[in-house]
Amino acid sequence: MYSLEDAANASTVGRLAEEAASALRRRDGQALHDLCLSAGTARAIIVDEEGVALADSLSLLNGQLIAQPEVLAALESGESQKGRYIVREGDSTEPAFAGFVAGERAVSVYAAPVGEDGAVCLIADSEDARQAILRVMWRVLLIAAGAVAIALVAGLVVARWVTVPLRRLSAGIESMTRGDFKTRVEAAGHDEFAQLSRSFNQMCDRIQHLDKARGQFVSNASHELRTPLSTIKILTQTVLYQEPMDPVMAKEFLGDIDSEIDRLNSIISDLLTLVSLDNDAPVQLKPLNVGQLLDETTRRLQPLARERGIEMTLNIRDQIPVSGESGQLTRVFYNLIDNAIKYTGRGGHIRIECQRKDRKAVIRVADTGIGIPAEDQQHVFDRFYRVDKARSRETGGTGLGLSIVRQIVLMHGGTVYVSSDGLNKGSTFTVELPELS
């Protein structure tokens, strides 16, 4: 705004300086005065080479020395000058403004030399422009302050939105770390934090479940170990303190003790197997032929089946290569066939088969034995789970065989499941292993 006015005033003062040249030389007071009046609302003063006013559009300063710095500078340097002032009415130090301003105003002063003969001075009121600029400045200031305030509030809101759930989560993690597995965090909403909180809660569920399972496992294991130990204790005390003891009977007791020790041994070795599988001991996977492993295992167990009066057949329909650890996979097949023999009565049949389906090796061990009730089927793979506790005890089972099977199959990227039509309708265990491509 100032610059627009500036340009207009500068051109006015330039025009006046040009037009004043001849009148100034002639010292034609009237012509100079008329020229001053042509400056419009601005005050025009024309001075001689000494700075003495020859004409003033307000006719107040004629004959007076105009000691305005711009005028003196223009006379001296021969170049146009410009200045800006805030002037208070009655300010005696600046005579050029006398009678021009009322109250406090912004004033612009322009001075242009007229050859060597003098100079033209134009004094323009720029208060309106100043006020306009002040108004704009205030508006900009207000907008900036508003923007800062909005940014501040928004920042606080965002910070709250971010920190509250984060703080909640970190408190949850801390309490989880301290061992409080019941910890859960609030997970309302659909944003990323809610999602994170839900994932955290799921992880807590899993850890709590694992913790419970671990406790259960320890208590089950202790229980399983205690039973043969109690039996051994009773048998030993009987042999020790029963007087007199028939040597035949004593030998029989010692035989029982011996078999209980065997049982303890097998439980402990199963437990050790499970622990080593749990620790994710790296499996040395090698290309294997499933049919061959099944053949070897079946051959090993055939005498046992024959002794129990069970007919066992093996049918290998496809030769399928898989990637696996032969010792572990043999253990899987051994446990499944061993179970089939254990839980099938005299005169029963066991069918073992192996075939390819959807790029998988599907191994089935089907028996015509005692079967598994529907409600027990999902639990038989749990550690220490036995359908008929008393009966399995007779057969010497601990309920670890199938959990070992499941663990090994999972480590080979496969699945294992059971189907049975119920009690005395036989059971079929199916193992699926990915075919080696």
Ligand SMILES: Nc1ncnc2c1ncn2[C@@H]1O[C@H](COP(=O)(O)OP(=O)(O)OP(=O)(O)O)[C@@H](O)[C@H]1O
């Ligand atoms: N072929 C089967 N027919 C009927 N029940 C079965 C069969 N296989 C397993 N079960 C049931 O599942 C339970 C768990 O089997 P698992 O092999 O884990 O343990 P186990 O045979 O009792 O003992 P071990 O640890 O010596 O194998 C068995 O106790 C039995 O009740």
Ligand SMILES: [Mg+2]
């Ligand atoms: Mg078993």
